[in-house]
Amino acid sequence: xxxxxxxxxxxxxxxxxxxxxxxxxxxxxxxxxxxxxxxxxxxxxxxxxxxxxxxxxxxxxxxxxxxxxxxxxxxxxxxxxxxxxxxxxxxxxxxxxxxxxxxxxxxxxxxxxxxxxxxxxxxxxxxxxxxxxxxxxxxxxxxxxxxxxxxxxxxxxxxxxxxxxxxxxxxxxxxxxxxxxxxxxxxxxxxx
Numbered sequence: 001x002x003x004x005x006x007x008x009x010x011x012x013x014x015x016x017x018x019x020x021x022x023x024x025x026x027x028x029x030x031x032x033x034x035x036x037x038x039x040x041x042x043x044x045x046x047x048x049x050x051x052x053x054x055x056x057x058x059x060x061x062x063x064x065x066x067x068x069x070x071x072x073x074x075x076x077x078x079x080x081x082x083x084x085x086x087x088x089x090x091x092x093x094x095x096x097x098x099x100x101x102x103x104x105x106x107x108x109x110x111x112x113x114x115x116x117x118x119x120x121x122x123x124x125x126x127x128x129x130x131x132x133x134x135x136x137x138x139x140x141x142x143x144x145x146x147x148x149x150x151x152x153x154x155x156x157x158x159x160x161x162x163x164x165x166x167x168x169x170x171x172x173x174x175x176x177x178x179x180x181x182x183x184x185x186x187x188x189x190x191x192x
Contacts, residue, residue: 012151013144015040016100018158019047020150020171023182029077032168035133036086036154038097038105045135048075048084050127050159051167058083058128067113068123076133084132088125088156089115100154127160150175 019035035047052074059069062083075084086105090096092115093107115121135143143149152171161167172183 013040013141016103016154018152018154018171020152020168020175022147022150025148034167034171035076036099036103036159038086038099040140042137044137045140047133048086048129049073049133051164053164054130061130065109068116070123070126070128073127073129075129075131078132078134080131082131084129085112086127086159088160089121092121102156103154103159124160150179
């Protein structure tokens with residue numbers, strides 16, 4: 001199918017969805033990224049890039065806040081001096097917001113430490129991010145109309161998968177035949 005004939009998927013835009021960057025997106029911060037949309041409403045949208053791990057850990061950036069030294073992900077270019085987290089443990093953490101089935105955003109960080117120290121939860125049930133990806137009202141809808149983003153369902157096994165290098169490709173392959181052939185496209189379309 002011709003790439004230009006792929007129709008935008010605005011009807012499915014809501015929190016708890018994945019935004020998949022189209023393969024030739026020019027913005028290097030979002031090239032071949034997968035973003036978990038944690039909030040979407042009339043005031044704008046917020047999400048976290050889930051397939052870009054940084055070469056630093058939580059103890060290097062926020063010492064004395066977390067008892068466990070978590071790997072950090074690059075959540076996005078907005079407010080890179082902020083720490084955010086998603087997790088699987090929902091109601092165990094006061095202040096958590098469910099964004100998709102079994103996937104929660106934020107909560108009381110002291111409870112995270114307590115649960116880890118008591119071995120009630122494990123570190124692999126969390127993802128910590130520096131910064132976030134944000135859009136003003138209607139900005140994300142415009143970018144989707146311009147075919148910069150594709151939409152997919154957020155599933156817990158995808159969100160917490162450690163194979164970050166292949167995540168974008170695997171998700172694109174699940175979008176159907178109109179998209180799946182794009183999973184193997186080169187980074188630069190001139191190489192095709």
